[in-house]
Amino acid sequence: MKAIIETNTLFKRNLLLSIRSMETLLSGILTPAILMILFVYVFGGAMNVGDTSYVDFVVPGVLVQCIAQSASSVGVTVTEDLKSGMVERLMTLNISNSAFLNGHVFAATLRSLISTLVVLIVAMVIGFRPQATVTGWGLAFLLIFCFTFAFTWVSVLVGLIAKSPETATLFTVLITLLPYLSSGFVPTETMPRPLAVFAEYQPMSPIIHSLRGLLLNLKDTTLISAFSWCGGIVVVSWFLARMLYQKRLR
Numbered sequence: 691m692k693a694i695i696e697t698n699t700l701f702k703r704n705l706l707l708s709i710r711s712m713e714t715l716l717s718g719i720l721t722p723a724i725l726m727i728l729f730v731y732v733f734g735g736a737m738n739v740g741d742t743s744y745v746d747f748v749v750p751g752v753l754v755q756c757i758a759q760s761a762s763s764v765g766v767t768v769t770e771d772l773k774s775g776m777v778e779r780l781m782t783l784n785i786s787n788s789a790f791l792n793g794h795v796f797a798a799t800l801r802s803l804i805s806t807l808v809v810l811i812v813a814m815v816i817g818f819r820p821q822a823t824v825t826g827w828g829l830a831f832l833l834i835f836c837f838t839f840a841f842t843w844v845s846v847l848v849g850l851i852a853k854s855p856e857t858a859t860l861f862t863v864l865i866t867l868l869p870y871l872s873s874g875f876v877p878t879e880t881m882p883r884p885l886a887v888f889a890e891y892q893p894m895s896p897i898i899h900s901l902r903g904l905l906l907n908l909k910d911t912t913l914i915s916a917f918s919w920c921g922g923i924v925v926v927s928w929f930l931a932r933m934l935y936q937k938r939l940r
Contacts, residue, residue, distance in 0.1 A: 693786040700785075700793025707767070708801055722756035722805070723812045729875060730816055737876065742906065746820075749813045750901035751874020753806055753834065754894055758869055760805040761842045762862035764798035768849030769858040772938060781939065791935055795842050802838045821907040829913070830904040836920035837897055843927035850934040874898045893919040 729752070730745045737744045771777055771790075780790060810818075822830060845862060852858035869875075871885070872894040878886045889895055896912040896919060903910025 693788055696785050696789035697792045697796070700789050701796045704767070704793055704797035705800070708797065721759060722752050722809050725755065726752040726809065726813060727816060743817070745813070745817045746906055747902070748875055749810075749818045750898045750905060751869055751872065752813070753809060753901065754837065754872075754874060754898055755866070755869040756805050756809045757802050757834070757838050758841055758866045760802040761798055761838060762845050762848075762866055763801075764794050764842055765845040765847075765849035765852065765858045765862050766855045768794055768846055769852045769855045772850070773854065777938070787935065787939065788932075791846060791931060794846055795839070798842045798845070799835075799838050802842065803835065806834060806838070820905040822905050823907060826904040826907055830901055833897065833900055833904070833913075833916055833920070836917060836924075840920045840923040840927065843924055843931060847927045847931045847934070850931055850938065868892060868894050869898070872898055893923065 726748065729748050733744075737747075777790060814820075820827075844865065848861045848865070849858050852861060872878075872889050872892060874894065878889045878895070881889060896915040899912040900910055900916040902908065903913070
């Protein structure tokens with residue numbers, strides 16, 4: 691019970707920091723939305739994605755990009771807390787070790803989900819027409835939550851590894867490039883062979899394939915792979931983050 695109360699306190703503290711840093715919050719929402727509009731209206735006419743309209747094809751990739759960009763900011767915040775002495779001050783209050791990390795993760799996950807909802811609304815305004823069933827919508831939202839939770843733990847891990855906020859920013863920029871190197875924006879068949887192999891077997895592609903299949907009610911066989919990637923990333927990132935945080939405390 692003590693750990694839950696402390697996590698909730700730090701969760702609220704991180705949400706307040708997000709509200710005060712509106713430029714970070716808005717960039718996580720506006721940048722993916724602007725990119726989607728550019729891809730649809732500038733490049734969409736030149737894209738050949740079969741019988742699917744390009745706006746329907748690209749929305750799952752933009753949603754994943756939105757989550758990656760929004761969640762990546764927590765890595766910078768974690769590094770800043772470590773450098774500023776915030777963690778040392780918390781430890782003098784005898785706060786449980788898990789509260790600090792969990793507070794960051796839960797707040798960042800909520801921010802990312804809100805950003806994703808806004809981007810999805812923008813997508814519908816510009817022509818996205820999902821064909822998902824009730825079950826499909828449920829599985830799609832569950833997958834979005836799992837991926838958000840997983841990527842947030844990755845960003846927290848990056849924040850613990852980085853020696854400065856600038857280094858954390860560099861790492862997160864590199865991580866957010868992964869959705870572009872996937873099947874999110876163009877079919878992998880159009881890529882050079884080495885890049886196509888990488889795009890097919892990196893974790894973003896099965897997650898995007900699954901979201902596309904669920905939202906457009908298409909036959910898809912990558913759902914188990916997508917959830918497996920999310921689960922594996924959470925377990926590995928959580929374990930390494932806890933280990934590095936304990937090392938930092940010592």
